[in-house]
Amino acid sequence: MRKPTRRREVGRGERVLPGVWRLRLPLPWPGVPHCNAWALAAGDGVVLVDTGMHEPGSMAHLERALDQAGLRAEHIRQIVCTHAHVDHCGQAPPLRERTGAELWMHPDHGHLVASLADPERALGQRVEVARQSGVPEAELQRWIAQRRASGTGLSGTLQVDRELVPGVTVATDLGDWQVVETPGHAPSHVCLHQPERRLLISGDHLLGRISLYFDYGYTPDPVGEFLHSLDAVDGLDARLCLSGHGRPFTDVSGHVSANRALVGERVRAVREALAAGPATAYEVAERVYGEALSRHTASWLLTKTLCWLRHLEVAGEATRLEPAAAGEAERWGAGAA
Ligand SMILES: [Zn+2]
Ligand SMILES: [Zn+2]
Secondary structure (H helix, E strand, O other): OOOOOOOOOOEEEEEEEEEEEEEEEEEEOOOOEEEEEEEEOOOOOOEEEEEOOOOOOOHHHHHHEEEEEEOOHHHEEEEEEOOOOHHHHHHHHHHHHHHHOOOEEOOOHHHHHHHHHOOOHHHHHHHHHHHOOOOOHHHHHHHHHHHOOOOOOOOOOOOOEEEEEOEEEEOOOOOOEEEEEEOOOOOEEEEEOOOOOOEEEEEEEOOOOOOOOOOOOOOHHHHHHHHHHHHHOOOOOOEEEEEOOOOEEOOOHHHHHHHHHHHHHHHHHHHHHHHHOOOOOOHHHHHHHHHHHOOHHHHHHHHHHHHHHHHHOOOOOOEEEOOOOOOOOOOOEOOOO
16 A cells, blocks of 8 residues: 555634534644634634634634634634643734734743743753753753753744633524533643533643643643643533544543543552662653654653653652762652652
């Protein structure tokens, strides 16, 4: 069989329900070919939930997707972002500017703003964490070069008009959507819930293809927060989930359970990795992820590993060991301090 040539990704728009359009926007990331923005009918226009990231040509992809849905950017009356990752808010500033629409977002998006205000400082901090975690120097240098060469993914400055917190509702023709705080994947993460129609816009909190990621270093225990957020969403009894990547899916509760199971599996694997003897976070990532830890995945798998370790530390099952010499990578051991 001939290997199919890779289709160039372009923006696509499709109606998934009356008054709900999925705008599928391409991403430049390996393994994550696109993200979704959602357009919700609201009077003579739409509410846009998430925006896609900013990169050369990205606005044209969004316009193409809107066009396929019979919409134009000028129809956007309000912009709502599920969380402060650039694939979800990267085009919010120019859209806000162009349409005059308000931008609504959770207040805990400060870390993105801070890192974009001073990218070198943010990069320096991440490099420090990576070095302390035992990432080999050559790999670290390659990653730094790659980071410097790629854009930030956000165009302009995020100016939020209204804080998206519980109690705030987003009004659409389908009814009001309620804000559910779901930190874990990102501190600023929220889901939108439409109770009468049992719809959930889940951002990256719940995806059709189970894939976990947590921001590290901004909150005490991202994994614990994520588990708590799974409970919050499970209690909503939604029947259809419109997620930040991939197709809409049903069996929301089944997906919640699968996420819980995967977290349990990974935590167990990290516990076992530590049982084999003290290790740096990078070595733990190697033990847990094995072959999957490649040049393309090392950065996010290391971030996740730090979150697993932190979760076990909070539970009294992992400890940061005193380094034998100054400047040495931090090692983790099993058990409480
Ligand atoms: Zn995200
Ligand atoms: Zn995303």
